[in-house]
Amino acid sequence: MTPVVACPVTHSYGLICGVLAALQRGIAPQVITNLNPRSILARLRAVPEHLLYASPTLVSLLIRMLPENQRLHSVMLSGAPLPAPVLDQLRNRCLRVCQQYGCSEAGCVALSPDVTEPGQLGLPLSHVSVQAGGSPGQPDEILITVKATGQRIHSRDLGYFDQQGQLHFLARSDDTINVAGINVYPGAVEDVFLGYPGIREAVAFKQPDTFAGERVCLRFVADSEIDTDQLRQWSRGQLSPHQVPSLIEQVESISRLPNGKVSRRLLTESLSDKDQWEVPA
Structure with missing residues (x-):
């Protein structure tokens, strides 16, 4: 070859x-x-x-x-x-x-x-x-x-x-998300969302949480607009409760480093303005 x-x-x-x-x-x-x-x-x-x-x-x-x-x-x-x-x-x-x-x-x-x-x-x-x-x-x-x-x-x-x-x-x-003492591996969450029709890219990352220590967040790219509330509800049937993202955002593209990799740390830092998020009950 x-x-x-x-x-x-x-x-x-x-x-x-x-x-x-x-x-x-x-x-x-x-x-x-x-x-x-x-x-x-x-x-x-x-x-x-x-x-x-x-x-x-x-x-x-x-x-x-x-x-x-x-x-x-x-x-x-x-x-x-x-x-x-x-x-x-x-x-x-x-x-x-x-x-x-x-x-x-x-x-x-x-x-x-x-x-x-x-x-x-x-x-x-x-x-x-x-x-x-x-x-x-x-x-x-x-x-x-x-x-x-x-x-x-x-x-x-x-x-x-x-x-x-x-x-x-x-x-x-350092990408592992510790939700109330339970480890969540980003790839396991991403694989589930990548199985949703129309989603082309997905990246899971963490944010500090007052009660659980850390929480799961997700950004995704799709072929058309997707209702994030419906998407979260769908994910509850595919994931364990501690794996379900509390914050989900659809974006046009997911930023990458010059080597093509995604920096989850930078995604975490990009959410410094937490007021932009509505945390579901």
Whole structure:
């Protein structure tokens, strides 16, 4: 397969996994600098047996624009949590979905060659040792040790190992929402709202709450206007009570950092004027 790198090569994912790994295998990667979706799809059509390196956000957009009679060959994801609806779309329109987990200090840490669950990161690679929680109900910080140097890396990511030894990601530790002592992982909330007809993007984040400590908030992008009261009522049938957002806002777009990631911290800070929100009873 020919690597097609549609992510910044100034970051470890694009540089180490997309470019350097290809050169190590004796393959010349194709680095895309024009991230216009139509341009990327044209490049992929020109390289039928491609391995596309991209973020889940970009791949989701490409899938929506992909003609019905076309499929992607193989996709490697990293850089952001993979929403469950995006994975479902990918598995229907792509021969293979892979996902890698890594960091600048250690490069690629774990790799899954066939992703069947959103947080599935695969088996750790041989140059590192990895510690994490023992189950979804008892996650812990993912700790990485580089064997050659003994360097210990605190990822600040929460994860766990399954019975097959595969590493799974749940959330960034500082993105976890503590509602009256119960942890809420943003991805679990977002996946539910992304299953609502017409919603294209959703991001859950936290706000301080006098009584519960923190509360769940949600911003979403949809194809048309959606009644947020009805949406909240619908979500009560899909989520546990502590997961239901108390604050829901429909927006035209969700702001992202230059690397394409969403900063939940900045979204929390953007709600400094709490008078703009009506908290439901």
